């Protein structure tokens with residue numbers, strides 16, 4: 001492959017990936033919920049001035065949930081294409097993908113609680 005066409009095809013790959021991201025943010029109500037929760041979490045992290053390691057853990061958890069939701073949307077879309085009619089396997093496929101998002105969200109919530117509970121306790125103690 002010649003150099004300009006290689007660069008063009010790599011740039012196109014990025015464009016297609018951004019199209020996917022844009023679609024999930026525009027059309028998936030669950031993704032908006034994830035974005036809202038992420039803003040709340042990042043706001044609290046900023047407010048409590050969490051450590052660098054805690055920032056990394058929170059950002060990793062947010063990324064994990066977003067990635068799980070994007071895969072879930074992709075699997076749902078493919079399932080609708082392959083099996084628009086009712087089919088127990090299609091239902092199971094969608095439920096498994098949704099289960100993965102739930103698992104990621106529960107994991108993120110547990111990490112968030114481990115990080116924020118001491119800050120909440122400290123805040124309440126200084127306010128009382």
Ligand SMILES: Nc1ncnc2c1ncn2[C@@H]1O[C@H](COP(=O)(O)OP(=O)(O)OP(=O)(O)O)[C@@H](O)[C@H]1O
Pocket residue numbers: 030076083084085086087088089090091092094095098
């Ligand atoms: N083709 C199908 N055959 C059998 N069951 C299906 C089918 N499509 C959906 N279902 C069942 O209905 C549930 C809801 O399907 P839907 O397509 O609305 O997904 P969803 O998880 O609610 O989507 P979203 O996350 O976008 O709200 C699925 O989890 C699955 O159990």
